[in-house]
Amino acid sequence: MPSILDRSTNSSPSSPPPLPPAPVVVPTAQEPNATSPDFSPVCPGFFYDAVLVVAAALFVLFLAYHAKRNLKKLFNGRSHVMISYYALLWVVSLLNLAWCSLQAWQCTPGSETGWNILSLFTKSGLLCMEISLVAFLLQGNYANGLEALSRTFRVTAMIIGVDILLKAVYVFGFRVPLFFDVGSTHIVKWALWSIHEIVITAVYSFVLFIRFSKWTEELPPRPAFYRYIVVMFVINSVALLACMLAGIGAGFGTWLYSLIVICYHALYLPFLYVIFLADFFKEEDFLLDNAYYSEMKDAGFFDADWD
Secondary structure (H helix, E strand, O other), rough: OOOOOHHHHOOOOOOOOOOOOOOOOOOOOOOOOEEEEEEEOOOOOHHHHHHHHHHHHHHHHHHOHHHHHHHHHHHHHHHHHHHHHHHHHHHHHHHHHHHHHHHHHHHOOOOOHHHHHHHHHHHHHHHHHHHHHHHHHOOHOOOOOHHHHHHHHHHHHHHHHHHHHHHHHHHOOOOOOOOOOOOOOOHHHHHHHHHHHHHHHHHHHHHHHHHOOOOHOOOOHHHHHHHHHHHHHHHHHHHHHHHHHHHOOHHHHHHHHHHHHHHHHHOOOHHHHHHHHHHHHHHHHHHHHHHHHHHHHHHOOOHHOOO
């Protein structure tokens, strides 16, 4: 029978029971993405969503209201350029409406891929409208017919293809939250958008340089086009400033960039319609009124005015 001395010896603190080995923790690098804690997206507010949705929906309703009349004029005029731009305007307007209506996807778990794809095609569609219009304008007085149209869309397709490829690589390959509102915490995102804005601003600067140089006669004499170029130059210059400020951590830069995003998605397509398509439909109305007047004059309806 064991003695009391033996029990006290076994339970003495000088010989503690062996502890289990501690687990070895191997640190792993966390892959940054749009939903990681370091880059958690900022959910848009009600005012932000409301302005975008209302503006985009009103423009789509405007297009739908005038669709029957505009289609009739387009096919009667048989202008391949106007038909192509009107069809492209419809596609981009619907994409823009979807993008404005699904802002909540930025903060919805599991919707990151869908939001990236929707944003990629929406941004590319809007950029396609910009590039095709500038390319058509730079062809000068020779920009008419199917040849100019095919040349314009060839150049636009190449540029848009490269743009989509680069953005897809950065978004899906390097996990850059290019289309998420992450504040000023991601320097790579703002550096990429700064480069994008520098290129676009340089293009508009080049068009303005031609407009006020000795080569101005090579461009079509349409003052509305140059007003469009000036407005887009100012918007992209402000967007470039906002990206650079956000890149150095200034909160004002992110606020200014959000304001530019609202103005661009809410007002760019209506502005493009007024500048490029509205005059065409008004000219058709004017020509139609002249035709009706000529027919009525030939029929003798205005003979009493001369008596």
